[in-house]
Structures are given as C-alpha cells and as structure tokens.
Amino acid sequence: MKFKSQKVAYYFFALSMLLLSLQIVYGFIMAFAHMGFDGLHEWIPFNAATATHKNLLVVWILSGFMGAGYFIIPDESDTELWSVPLALLQFYSFAIVGVIAVVGFHVGWFEGRKFLEIPRPLDYLVALNVILFLVILLMTMFKGKKRTTTAWVLTSGLVFAALLYLPGMIWFDNHTVDSFFRWWVVHLWVEGVWELIMGGILAYLLIKLTGVDREVIEKWLYVIVGLTFLSGILGTGHHYYFIGVPKYWLIVGGIFSALEPLAFLGMTLFAIQMYRKGNKKHPNKLAIYWTLSTAIVAFLGAGLLGLAHTLPGVNLYTHGTLVTAMHGHLAFWGAYASLVLAIISYSMPLMTGRKIYDNSIGHMAFWFSNIGMIGMTMAFAAAGVAQVYMERIVGLDFMQAQLEIEPHFFVLIIAATVFSIGITLFIINFIKFGVPVDEAIGEGEEFSALQTS
Template structure:
C-alpha cells in the first residue's frame, strides 16, 4: 500500500488505469487487454506495410523527374528581394537557439550522471536542474518552430512570385515578435523559478505553466498565437497570386489549408488553467503535442518539401500533389486516433487503448513510404538533367534525406516499440521514452527545420559566397547525424533497456527510484552520453551557427557594397 500511495493511485486497480503501475510484490500486473491489443496492433502494422508496398509496386509513375521545370525558378544568385534577404536573421536565431539547447542538454545529461556537482562547480545554485530541463525542451520547440516559420515565409514568397507592399516590414515585425516571445519566455521562466512571480497565478501567466512541452507562461503563449495568426496572414498574401495560376492553384490551396491549421490547432494549448483536472489537462496537452506537431505540422512540412522540389523542377506537379495527399491521408489516419496511445493509464477507457494502439501502429506506414520515396528520389536526382539543380542544392537535399532516415528509425521503430500497450505498461517514463523523443524530434522535425534554413541560406548566396559557407554546413550535417547516433547507441537505448529490465524484475517504483537511476551502471551509461554530446555540439551546433552568421554577414556586406 505504501508503494501504491507513492503513485497516488487507488489500491484496487480498475479498467481505467489498466492495472498500472506494475508491482509484482502484490501480484499487480498488466491487464489482459494490453496483450490482446498489442497483438492486434502488430496485425495493423503488417497489413499497413503490405498495402504500402503493394501501392508502391503498382505505381506506374516511378520517375519523380519532371520533364521541364514547371515554373520559373528563383535562382540562387544572392540577388533576392528584401523579404527573402530578411529571412537570414531567422536562420541566425535558429542557430543560436539550437546551440543554446545543445549546451543546456549537455547540462541535463550531466545532472543525471553526476547530480552532486558540475566538475566541482555548484551549477545548480544558478541553473537548477528543473530550469535546464525546462529550457532544453522549450528551446527545442522554439528553434524548430522558428525554422518552420521561415520555411513558410520563403516558400510562399517564391511560389506566389510577387513582392507586395509591406511584406518586408511584416517580416521584420514577425522577427521581432517571435524574438520577444522566445527570449522573454526563457528569462521569465528563470525568474519564475527564482520566485519573482510568487506561487500563485503570476507564475502561471509569466513563468512556467508546469506542464512538460507546455512550459511557456500563458501570457507569452497568447502572444505567440497572435504571432502565428499574423504569419498565416502573410502566407495568405504571399500565396494569393498563385491561386490565379491554373497549374499552381491546387498546391497553393493545400499549402494555405495546412498553414492555417498551424495556429488554429495550437489554440487547444490554452484550454486549461492551473486548476484544471489532470486528465482534462493531459487530453488537451497531447492534443497540442501530438496532433499539432505530428499531425498538422507534419502535413505542412510535407507540403513545403514537395513545393520546393516542384519549384526546382525535380518533381512533377502531379507527383508532388499525389505525395502530399497520400501522406496527409496516412498521417491523419494513424495520427488522429493514435493520439490516445498517450492515455493508456490515466483514466481513459479500454476502448481508447484498443483503437489508439491499432491506429498508432499505422503511423509507421507513411514513414515506410517516405523511405521508399526518398530512395527513389535519391536515385532519380542523380541522372537525367537534374545535376545542376541537385549540385546547387546538395546540402538542402541531404538534410531532407536525413529526415526520411530518422523518421523511420526514431518515429517508426522506436516510436512503435513504446506505443505498444504491453511495452508501454513497463517502459513508460523510462529512458526508452527520451530515446524515441531525441531520435524523432531532432531527427525528423529538427533536420527538416534545418533543411529549410539551409534552403534560405542557399537562395541568398551566389556560388562563390556559398563556397565559404558550405564547409560549415557540411560539417554540421555529419556532426548532427553522428552525434545523434552516438547518443542513442551509447547512452539512451542501453539505459532504456537496463531500466526496462529492472521494471520487469523489481517493479516500476524500483526502476524509477533515485537509488536505481544513480547506481553505478546507470551513471556509466550517463557518462557515455558525453562523446555523442561533444560531437553533436562541437561538430554540429557550433558549425551551423557559424555558417548562419557568416552567410548573414556576407549577404549584408554585399548588399551594402552595391548600395554604396
């Protein structure tokens, strides 16, 4: 009874908690439904992958290559309009936030391996572990979202093809607004933990709301929603000329539909306050985390990538439309209902587990399709007249190809592993969860956001200018990939399986206890995180930030030289 009170759960388990948590000393184990629906989810997965392979095998349109560029291309010559040049500042901010997040992440990992000190320094007196953990997650969301904001602005401007009056001013306004939200919220969270806002509603509105992934104070959250709505307005104005072109009209409408969904489906993040019931909060919280990020943001991202390839003349318009629609169907089919895999053990019914486990397994299917399409594009892009475009945008493509790889590994393999009810019952809250989170969040949305940033860099630099920046981008690409792989292989994945083993043998409470997570074995796997972190920071984040700053400086100097 003492152990059960540790979890705040009743002594008698019911269908709503599915006998969670696991406690062998009182014969509390997984409910039968967990095994049954785990098997059913495997069937859904295998049938879905089989249908995907059948579709690809029957596809007669195996060639992605467009016969000619369908639209006039905006060349990468460094002579871009003011609204495109202004986006280089966004890339610098992305690089700065990414560098900050990696440094904070290193501190989080160190707190795990050596909670008592930071190489002899009392770092926790200035940056307590709660703060660096909050900043680590918050910074990840902010720099990824900034990259997506940049991507929407540049793609809509290129696709629309017109520089309307006030566009550059609106771009600068968005830069200032997002900068205020980003840096203001981070400092306010620090002040909140220092006690500046008190313990009441002041901390909720200005400091941290206290919910993972929704840490930002409510006031800053509201300002960010307004910023997203203004961003959507800019995208609509940018894209309107394309709505009058028959060949562009459908792609433009799809782009705008998903762009508008980005601010609209973030709004549920304010559907609760600091006094709302936990189950209600977690319902809306994962509505925002799962549906906003893995649903509408992913559909918007797929649309942006397809439009980039269409604009370059590498992908035919028909092929781009086909991929967008198919990806959206598969993503939403599995993602919307599959959101329930977050709610297996917190008051939802067994029916939620049944449908969400099966449809969650279907989320792997579009990832398999992405891998197949990525390989197909990789082959086609290197033959048949596309060499010039591919060579010019090689590192943009490489970042996008990394998205496909990590999408399958991080979101597909590691995500499906922990989404199965029988596995989730034992592993939830162990290191298998951040193993999936790092591989999926950075590997998918991170690489995609950085790919959009590299696209903006390349558009604003001519070949000679790009040559001095390219080496930094190349180094960062390999530093990110190698560093992330080392983090997973040396630390996160081994830690997760060691902890899972202890859950099964000694109970959930034991594997989550401070004594276990700080024992010699877990401390060793914590220290093994360092090599991957060093590679990720020194050869990934630092070169990317330097490359972004150098590109901005080169562009600024060349522009003012022309004006003089």
C-alpha cells in the same frame, strides 16, 4: 532567389541557429545533472533546464518553419511577400516573447505542463504573433499569380498548428482532462499538422532539387499527408493509455499508432524515389543530403523507435522512462530539426549568392551531427531499457536504478559532444554565408530550367 522579400527568412533562420545552440547548452546541463554534477542547481535547477531545453526546441523549429514559409510562399505564389515591415514586426515580437519565456523559466515563472511550460499570459502573445504570421502568408498567397498544392499543404499545416494551440490554453479543473487536451496540442502537432508542414517543405525541396515533375511530387504528397492523418489522429490514443480514461483507448491507440510509421515510411520512399528519378544535376549537394536524411531519419526515429514502445503491453513498462527520451531525440532530430537545416542549406546560397553548398565543413557538419545524434539515441536506449528492467520489472527504488545507469550518461555526453561539433560546423557555414543581398535576386533561377514542369 526570385523576390527581394524572401530575405526576411534569414532573420528567422539566424534566430533558429542561436536558439539551437542554447538548447544544446541546456541539454549538457541536464546530462551532467543526471550524472550527479549539478553545480548549477542554485541558479538553473533541473526543472528550469528541462523547460528551457524543450521550449527552445519548439521555438527554434517554429522559427525555422516561419523562415521556410517566408521563403517558400513568395516563390510558390510568384509574388513579393504581402508586407515586409509586418513580417519584421512579427519576427521581433516572436523573438521578444521567446526571450521573456526563457528568462521567466529561470525565475520560476512556469505553467508546468510538459512542452507547454510557457505561462498563459504569454500564450496570448504567441497566439497573436502566429495570427500575424498567417495573415502575411495568406495575403501573399491570395495576391499571388499561382496557388500550388505545395503552398496550400504548407500553409494549411501552419494554420492548423495555430488552431491546435488553443485547446492547450484552456484551464481544466481535472488533471486528466488537462493532459487529454495537452496532447491535442503536442501530439496533433508533431504527429499531425507538423507533418503537413514537413510534407510541404519536403515537396518544395524535392521539386527544386530533383527536377521531377511537380504533378507527380504533389500527388504523392497528398497520399503521404493522407496516411499521416489516417493513422495520426486516432494514434493520439497512445498518450491516453494510462492517464485515467476508458480502456478503448488502449485498443484504438495501439492499432493506429502501430500504423503511424507507414506515413514516415511513405515519406522516406517518396524522397528516395524522387531523388532517383531526378536528374541529379543540382549543385547544392548539402541540401540534397539534408533533404534525404530528414526523410530517412524521421522514419527511424519517429516511425521505428516510436513503434518500439507504442503497443500498450510494452508501453505499460516503458511509459515515463528514458525509453521515451530515446524516441523523442531521434524523432525530433530526423523529422523537424534536419528539415529546418535542409531548407536553410537550400535557401542560404540563393539569398546570399555565395556558393557554399558542397564544402568539406558542410559535409562534416552533416556527418558529425547525424552520427552524434545516433550515438545519443543509443545511450538513451541503453539507459532506458536498463531502467525499465531494474525499476519496473525487478522493483528497485527509482534512485537505486538511476545510480546504476549513470555510466550511460557519460556515453551520452561523449555522443552529444560529437553532435555539438557537427552543429558548430553547420553554424560556421551559416555565418560564412553572410547576410542576404539584393544582388542575389535571380540566383539559382537557372536550375528552374532543369525542372520538367
């Protein structure tokens, strides 16, 4: 750690860990309900559980991104954070809004739009909070001595993520128009600007961990984020196939979303190539594992499994079934969850000075969570494909088909248990680090010397 103020990141990472744990609890509630065990229905009906599960995901990943921003930007700009008290104010207000939203879901305070269930009054607070976050980052960059490509890509990803939240706050009379702009937020986040954030964080980690020349890494960063937008913007069309818009979206969405895996493939090849070119001397093995796995699993989950059901002829049958849950789980895990776990694994030893970066708990956390998530994805795939055949092709009633696929949810719960063991071990490591200390300043700087630039 170079600067005292980078410690602010710890608060966000700790919040991420807490919310991730809660998200998993709600996942179990939903999986059991799918099997017919819905004893909590009176207090946590399924629609409250799903809103909580999805929004906790969004909030813990955003919290991880914010932590990453506060850790990376001072380092890249070579200066202290512009204002630590404001960053802390931003943290507490972010956490409070999150708590109000989650409690609200349990008393039926919703907006009821998938992924954007937070009611509109809270949207304004979220927007204010994110503006504060961005002001702190941008002020830090402007007063900094350096302005690197990595910092710019990361920050512009965060700025555009904030801007794209706005179309989701407008009320439209027509449900189709509402859905149209809801995807401006959700799709252009996860298959657009969040990939800028991902590219920025990944580039930073690769520069630090492999020692490869910054110019080479940042050049390929441009190519990858270029590919992302080239395919991802018009790829939004795959959400528009069946919502009441013209047929040209079937063609445009089909072609460009079929190209979307290219950006993720680029990300994978980029990470693996840089690792192979690198000096492999960095002692933080766990950070390297998570960095490579985020690049690889993102391609599998977001790229390949997305491609599996993105063509209009296939999607006509799989749209609105558990096939989507199959893709969604591995995509978010690979692209964004693993990325946050990578930056946490990299930064915690530097902030606390404790060299927990190659221990067996950490390795077990990595393998259990990844294997568990792959098992969950397979359970969703089996359930989803069976559902498509029974309901969409054979014409069984929805509930008849659901009763037939219940055993897949048993497999899902077993796999989710393995996954949860992995996450628990990760959190145990996180707690073992303790809190960041000023004595850790200068920690890890010896590895900067390993870099060729």
